[in-house]
Amino acid sequence: MNRINIRRVLLLVIMIMLLDPFFPIIKARVAYESYTYNYWLDPVPSPHPYVPVEELSGELLGVGDFDTPSDLFVAHNGFIYIADTNNNRIVWFDQSFNFINELQTFGDNDSFNAPQGVYVTEDNHIYVADTENRRIVQFDQHADYVRSFDRPVTDLISDTTSFRPTKVVVDGADRIYALAIGINSGIVEINPDGTFQGFMGASEVNITPLEYVWRRFIATDEQRQRMGLILPTEYNNLYLDNEEFIFVTRGSVGLSDYGTDVIRRLNPTGVNVLRQFGYGDPIGDYFSRRNPNITRFNDITVTDYQVYTALDGSNGKLFAYDYDGHLLYVFGGNGNRFGNFRSAVAVDQYEEMLYVLDDNKNTITTFSMTDYGEMVHSAIRLHYEGRYQEVEQRWKEVLKLNANADIAYIGLGKAQLRRGEYQEAMQNLELAHDRNNYTKAFAHYRREWMIEHFTVIMTTTVILILLLLFINYVRKLRKRWLVKEVKR
Amino acid sequence: MRSYLAELKYSLHVVVRPFDGFWDLQREQRGSLRAALTIVLLTIATYIFRRQYTGFLFNYNQITRLNIVLEVISVLLPFLLWCVANWCLTTLADGEGTFIEIFNATAYALTPIVLINLPLIPISYLITSEEGAFYYFFLTISLIWTVCLIILSTMITHQYSMKKTFLTITGILIGMAVMVFIGLLFTSVIQQIFGFFYVIYREIVFRF
Known part of the structure; x- marks a missing residue:
C-alpha cells in the first residue's frame, strides 16, 4: 500500500x-517597477x-510605419x-485601433511640413500645429480644410523669431492656445477670429542672487559677452482639462533647476493654481545620489476628476498625482523589453487605457x-x-492590495473624520x-474625551485641593503646638 | 561636605540667580563635578526622550532611524568642544576659571533645557497644532535661557567684562570650528593612510 503510493507520487512528479514546458505558468512579469x-x-x-x-x-495598424511621430491625442x-x-501626416484610429482616416493633402494640393501637434475639439474639429509651415491649420468634422492661422501680428514677438507652433489646444470658446519654438513669453493665445490676444502664464526667469551679483557687478564686459543669456524655460506641452484650465509642463530643466515647479495649472488669467499638498511637490522623482537623472516632463494628461499623469520622457516614467x-504611483521605464520606452514623447488616456507614443x-x-x-x-x-460614503470602502480595498498606500490612509482618515470616528481617523492619519x-x-x-470624563476629572481636582488644604491646616496646627x- | 542632592538642587538656584549662582558655584564650592555630570547626562537623556517620545504632532523625526549613539554625540560633542575651546582661549586671556570650573558652570547652565523640555514631552500629547505656538514658545524660551546662562557663566567664571565676554565667545566659536575642521582633516588623513596600507596588504595577499 505504502509502496504503491510512493510509486504513484513519483510517477506524478515525473x-x-x-x-511542464508545455504548460508554462503565465506570470504577469512587467518590464518596469x-x-x-x-x-x-x-x-x-x-x-x-x-x-x-x-x-x-504603424505597419501593424496598416498605415505604414510612423516616422518620428510627436503627438498623440485622444478625442x-x-x-x-x-x-x-x-x-x-495626421492619422487617426478608433478606440480599438481600426484605421479611420488620415490627412496628408488638403485644400489646393496643400500639405503639412513636419506637424508636431494635433488637437480635436468637442465637435470634432481638428487643429494641427503645422510646425515647419509656421501655421496652425483647422479642419472640420469631415476633415475638410477650414482655415489656417499664420504668425500672429504683434510687436511682442521680435521680427527675427519665426512662429513655429509645436503644440496646440482649443477651448470651448474656440480660443487657440499654442506653444511655439523660441517663444518663451508663455502660451500664445489667439482669438477665434485669428487675431492675437496675448501671452499667457509666462514662466519667470530663475537666477540665484550670487549669479546676479556676478553678472551684474563683477564680470567684465568681455566675460559678459561670452555668457549665455538667461532665458525663462519654455513650456514644452500643454493640456486643457475639463474645467478649461491649462496644464503645462516645463521639460528642459537642468540639474540646477531641480525642485522648481515643472507642472503648472494655469487659470484663465495665467496664474498657476496647482495644488501642492503632497509629501513633496509634483516634480517627478525626488533627487537621490543613486539616481542623478532628474525628471524632465514632456507631456501630461488629466482625467475628469483631476488626476494628472505626466510623462517623463528622459527616464520613460509616468507619474500620476491627484x-x-x-x-x-510611478511606473514605466526605458529599455528594450516589451512595455519599455526608448524615447517616449506623448501620453494620453481614455477610460481605462493609457497610450504612450515613442518617437x-x-x-x-x-x-x-x-x-x-x-x-x-x-x-x-x-x-x-463628493460621494464620501463609498470612498471609505474603496480605500479599504486599496489597502488590502497595498498596505503602503499612504494616499489610502489619508483618504480613509478623512472619511472617518467626517463620520466622527475620531480615534480611528487619528490612527490612519x-x-x-x-x-x-x-x-x-x-x-x-x-473634546469628546473631556466631556465623557468630566465628572472624574472634576472630582479628582476637588479632592486634591481639599487634601492640600487639609495638609496645610495640619501643618499649621503642628507649628502652633x-x-x-x-x-x- | 554637601550632599549630592543639595549640589544637584543648587542648579535650580543657579538658573534663576545666575550672577550669585555661578559665583558661589566656583568660589563657595556649592556645586560639584558629579552633579555637573548628572546634568549633562540628563540633558542627553532629554534629547533622546524628546526625539523618541514627543507626540506625533510635534515629532518630525523618523523614529525608525533614531540612532542613540548619534544623539549622544550630537549633545556631548558641542558641549565638550565648547568647554575645551573655552579653556584654551581663557587660559591665554587672563581667565580665572580652571577647566573643571568651566565644565561645571557650563553644565549647570544646561539646566533649563532639562527643566523645560522634559515636561513638554507629555504636554505634546495633549495639545493640537493650533496650540503648538505655546509648545514652540517654551522650546525657544529654554534655548534662549540656556544661551544667556552660558554667556553669563563665561563672564562670571573668568571675571570678565561684558565686552570681553562677547569677544571671547566669538573666539570660542571660531575655535570650535577650527577644532572640528582639524578633527575632520585628521580622520580623513587617517582613513587615507589606512586605505593605503590596506591596498598594499591586499596586493601582497594576491601575489603570494
Whole structure:
C-alpha cells in the first residue's frame, strides 16, 4: 500500500516535470517597477497601476510605419489621433485601433511640413500645429480644410523669431492656445477670429542672487559677452482639462533647476493654481545620489476628476498625482523589453487605457489599468464627486492590495473624520503623517474625551485641593503646638 | 561636605540667580563635578526622550532611524568642544576659571533645557497644532535661557567684562570650528593612510 503510493507520487512528479514546458505558468512579469514616495521621500514599491497590453507600430495598424511621430491625442469619443511628424501626416484610429482616416493633402494640393501637434475639439474639429509651415491649420468634422492661422501680428514677438507652433489646444470658446519654438513669453493665445490676444502664464526667469551679483557687478564686459543669456524655460506641452484650465509642463530643466515647479495649472488669467499638498511637490522623482537623472516632463494628461499623469520622457516614467498633488504611483521605464520606452514623447488616456507614443521605436504602447489602479482611481473619483460614503470602502480595498498606500490612509482618515470616528481617523492619519487632518481629529477626540470624563476629572481636582488644604491646616496646627511647647 | 542632592538642587538656584549662582558655584564650592555630570547626562537623556517620545504632532523625526549613539554625540560633542575651546582661549586671556570650573558652570547652565523640555514631552500629547505656538514658545524660551546662562557663566567664571565676554565667545566659536575642521582633516588623513596600507596588504595577499 505504502509502496504503491510512493510509486504513484513519483510517477506524478515525473509527469509534471515532463509536461511542464508545455504548460508554462503565465506570470504577469512587467518590464518596469512601480513605486511611490513616502513621507520621507523614500521610494516605496507599489503594485502595478498599469500593465502594458500592446506595442503598435504603424505597419501593424496598416498605415505604414510612423516616422518620428510627436503627438498623440485622444478625442472625447476615444478616437486616437497621431501627428506623424516626418511622414507629414495626421492619422487617426478608433478606440480599438481600426484605421479611420488620415490627412496628408488638403485644400489646393496643400500639405503639412513636419506637424508636431494635433488637437480635436468637442465637435470634432481638428487643429494641427503645422510646425515647419509656421501655421496652425483647422479642419472640420469631415476633415475638410477650414482655415489656417499664420504668425500672429504683434510687436511682442521680435521680427527675427519665426512662429513655429509645436503644440496646440482649443477651448470651448474656440480660443487657440499654442506653444511655439523660441517663444518663451508663455502660451500664445489667439482669438477665434485669428487675431492675437496675448501671452499667457509666462514662466519667470530663475537666477540665484550670487549669479546676479556676478553678472551684474563683477564680470567684465568681455566675460559678459561670452555668457549665455538667461532665458525663462519654455513650456514644452500643454493640456486643457475639463474645467478649461491649462496644464503645462516645463521639460528642459537642468540639474540646477531641480525642485522648481515643472507642472503648472494655469487659470484663465495665467496664474498657476496647482495644488501642492503632497509629501513633496509634483516634480517627478525626488533627487537621490543613486539616481542623478532628474525628471524632465514632456507631456501630461488629466482625467475628469483631476488626476494628472505626466510623462517623463528622459527616464520613460509616468507619474500620476491627484488634485491635491499627492503622488499616486510611478511606473514605466526605458529599455528594450516589451512595455519599455526608448524615447517616449506623448501620453494620453481614455477610460481605462493609457497610450504612450515613442518617437524612437515609432510605436504606440497601450497600457490597461490593473485592479489596483482602478481602485485608486475610483476612490479619487468618488471623493471628487463628493460621494464620501463609498470612498471609505474603496480605500479599504486599496489597502488590502497595498498596505503602503499612504494616499489610502489619508483618504480613509478623512472619511472617518467626517463620520466622527475620531480615534480611528487619528490612527490612519498618523500612519500617513497627515498632521493637518490629524490635529482636527485630535481636537474633536480631546473634546469628546473631556466631556465623557468630566465628572472624574472634576472630582479628582476637588479632592486634591481639599487634601492640600487639609495638609496645610495640619501643618499649621503642628507649628502652633510646637511653639507652645517651646514657650513652656 | 554637601550632599549630592543639595549640589544637584543648587542648579535650580543657579538658573534663576545666575550672577550669585555661578559665583558661589566656583568660589563657595556649592556645586560639584558629579552633579555637573548628572546634568549633562540628563540633558542627553532629554534629547533622546524628546526625539523618541514627543507626540506625533510635534515629532518630525523618523523614529525608525533614531540612532542613540548619534544623539549622544550630537549633545556631548558641542558641549565638550565648547568647554575645551573655552579653556584654551581663557587660559591665554587672563581667565580665572580652571577647566573643571568651566565644565561645571557650563553644565549647570544646561539646566533649563532639562527643566523645560522634559515636561513638554507629555504636554505634546495633549495639545493640537493650533496650540503648538505655546509648545514652540517654551522650546525657544529654554534655548534662549540656556544661551544667556552660558554667556553669563563665561563672564562670571573668568571675571570678565561684558565686552570681553562677547569677544571671547566669538573666539570660542571660531575655535570650535577650527577644532572640528582639524578633527575632520585628521580622520580623513587617517582613513587615507589606512586605505593605503590596506591596498598594499591586499596586493601582497594576491601575489603570494
